[in-house]
Amino acid sequence: MKNTLLFIVMLSLLIACAPQEAPSPPETAPEFASSEDTPESNDQPEEGLNNETSSPREVISPENTSRITQISILGKGTLNDIAWSPDGTILAFGTSAGVYLYDGHTFEALRDIKTGYSVTALAFSPAGDKLAMGSIFADVFIYHLNENSTPQKLDRRTGEHIGSITCLAFSESGNFLVSSDTYNNVRIWDLENNVETQILIGQYGSIQSVAFTQNDTAVVSVSSGQSIHSMYLWDVQSGVQLQTWEIGSDATGLSSFAMALSPNGSQLFHSKDDNSIEIIDMASGNVLMPLIYVGESPIFGLESSTSGNFLAVGNWEDEIHVWDAVSGIELSQFDGHQGRIMNIAFSPDDQLIVSSDSTGIVHIWNPNEGSIIATMDDFVESQGTMALTTDWSALATPMEINTIQLMNINAQTVLTIEGHTQIVNDVAISPDGKTLVSCSEDRTVRFWDIETGSQTNQGDFLCNALAFSPNNNLLAIKSWDGHVLLLNEETGESALLTGGLGYAWSQSDIAFSADSTMVAAGRDHQVFVWDAINQINLYALAGHTDEIYGIAFSPDNKTLASSSLDGSILLWNLETGSQIVSLKANNNGVRTLAFSPSGQLLASGGEDGCITIWDLSSMEPIRCLGGHNRWVLRVAFSPDGKQIVSGGADSTFRFWGVP
Known part of the structure; x- marks a missing residue:
């Protein structure tokens, strides 16, 4: 980098707006994905990204897109659920990329279970030999830990809904399993025959917890509605609803109501x-006992210990309070998290708690003292x-924790860069591979040495998009208010570049043409x-009716593609500035675009x-690659045209190709 400090004065002159947090979309299957494109069909290599048996061998073209498959996945995904094995020796973490098993004493990684689908709920059998996994597409799988085999899908006989599995619980005998989903259905499964035996319908509100009770002859489920909260008792054999109780109401209509069953349903x-x-x-x-919670922050979640003698209470201020449920005495308060509490689980002996927050940080701590035993950043x-x-x-x-991870794809190593x-x-890497540039909400643009991760320079600017020119001479820096600076x-x-244009909201990418002569970005519509x-x-x-997101130049520099929150993709003639065509992608926003090196595909x-x-050539969609269970935020073709990489809001990067 040469003389980059000269641009700091220009950076500080620009005024930018703070970004708005994007809401998470409903976790459903892609609208127009064919059955072969569902995550279950994607083969997941057991090794790293350089797995030779699955490496792509063909340049992706219109003729072979039907054979594109997911080659590999980078990142452990968004953490959804945590479960301890009954003997406390294994900690299981269910994520948007699969299941990861850790030693329950040393907290070291043991085994990865490559599922190919997002795992939303987990439960160990009483004997600890089986792990039940619920998926984002309403399916339930059983993994036999002693066999280290492929998870077996249970046969769902009723219902065509695709809601995520929210809760799982084994019967005391281990022969039955109960599950709930986001469509408020409760199912009972016979694990000897791996089939569904009952579907329990008729609950109001979101199901918070399920459990077997009364010596496995009944199932209890509790649900929370906007103002009515109820408990239901069901007969296991007939599926008949035996009893219903209203267990409280929320006069405010707020969603701060929380419920939890003890593991044995008592x-x-x-x-x-x-x-x-x-x-x-x-x-x-x-009512056995009221616990007087003295905190002012609304309660976000409750979790009972295995014995039912202790209760953990999470609130909106990122705190967890632990109570002795027998004496009613508060034992400790844990405030080590820096994000909203997402998961809480007691160890089987009630001596440890594992909890995670919205950043993905996991803490293991002592519930009696509130002291940290270990911290895991594997799921950040x-x-x-x-x-x-x-x-x-x-x-x-x-x-999410203000750091940057620089991953060596071939060596499978990670360098964590800290400073923001x-x-x-956003981040950008110079074409010569020597410099990494990052921009942050701390109003700085920072330059880093790729090899060492050390900071080499810094400028003051609230930036949200970066791009290097292919010839390595220029760096484009874009702000939230639509201003673009060229360094x-x-x-x-x-x-x-935007002198005299004034404010314009901009969440879009910024991109250079292949010959480095043009640069483009979105400003409002x-x-x-x-x-x-x-x-x-x-x-x-002008042509879009909502915010611009994706920007991409064709390899021959003759066409520009743009995408928007309006769900469209527009192609523009760069010789005339006229619109070539409008492609309707979906009813949601299109976040990212990339041309293939040949220019045949987008x-x-x-x-x-x-x-x-x-x-x-036909301006038609010819394939949907389903795998991410949340927004796709980045997509790119490899320079040789043999691979596509996609980055998603599910914290995974997926590599695609024709094997």
Whole structure:
């Protein structure tokens, strides 16, 4: 980098808006994915990304897109659930990428279970030989730990819904399993025959917990509605609803009501409007004891210990309070998390708690003292954005805890880069592979040495998108308010391309043409194209009806593609500035675009979780690659055209190709 400090004054002159957090979409299967594109069909290699048996051998073309498969996956995904084995020797973590088993004493990784689907719920059998896994597509799988075999899918005989599995619980004998889903159905499964025996329908509100009770002859489920909270008792053999109780109401209509069953179904814990907690005996329906929660923050979640003698209470202030449920005494308070509490689980002997937060950080701690035993950062969530070296040997991605991970794809090593004090918005790698640039909500743009991870320079600017020119001479820096700064790395000079344009909200990418002569970015509903050499505006392209997201130049520099929250992709003629065609991708936003090196194909990724491959000769979609269970935020073709990589809001990077 040469004289890059010269652009700091220009950076500090620009005023930018703070970003708005994007809501998570419903976790459903991609709308137009065929059955072969569902995550279950994607073969997952057991080794790293350089697995020779699954490496792509053909250049991706319109003729072979039907044979594209997921080659490998990078990242452990978004953490959804945690479970201890009954003997405490194994900790299981269910994520959007699969299941990861850790030693319950040393907390070291033991085994990865490559599922190919998002695992939303976990439960160990009483004997500890089976692990039940619920998927995002309403299926339940059984994994036999002693056999280390492929998880076996249970036969669902009723219902066509595709809601995620939310809760799982084994019977005391281990012969039956009960599950609930986001469509408020409760199913009972016969594990000797691996089939569904009953579906229990008729509950109001979101199901919070399920358990077997009364010596496995009944199932209890508890649900929370907007203002009515209920408990249901069901006969296991007939599926008949035996009893219903209203266990409280929320006069405010807020969603702060929380419930949890003890593992054996004998007790119900639930919060009340006054922030107190009631313990109800399931046999009599009597209130055993109120626990007086003194915190002012609303209760977010409850978790009972294995014995039922202890209760953990999570609140909206990222705290966890632990109570002795027998004496009613609060034992400890844990405030080690920096994000919203997502999961809480007691060890079988009640001596440890494992908990995770919205950043993906996992803490193991002593519930009697609130002291940390161990911390795991294996599941820290990535932002889903990425930058790759030109030879695709390394990938950089911002993480939720203000760090950047630089991953060596071939060696399977990770370098963590620290320095930013707030969330990192974007990263870019110079074409010569020597420099990494990052921008953050801490209003800085930082330059890093790729080999060492050390910071080499810094400028002050609230930036949300970065791009290097292919010739390695220019760096484009875009702000939330739509301003674009062009930095010449050879001379250190900078130019404001948007001078005189004023404020315009911009969440879009920024991109250079292949010959480095043009740069483009979105401003509100328009796409602006500039001459990068003479620093003048060439076009202001109007056609989208909502915010611009994706920007991509064709390899021959003749066409520009843009995508938007309006669900469309527009192709533009760069010689005339006229619109060539409008492609309707879906009813949701299209977040990212990439041309294939041949220019024959366009890949798009969006809020439906699908990577759509477009044939540009027919202007038709010819394949949907389903795998991500949340938004696809980045997509790119490899320089040789043999691979596609996609980055998702599910904290995974998936590599695709024709084996």
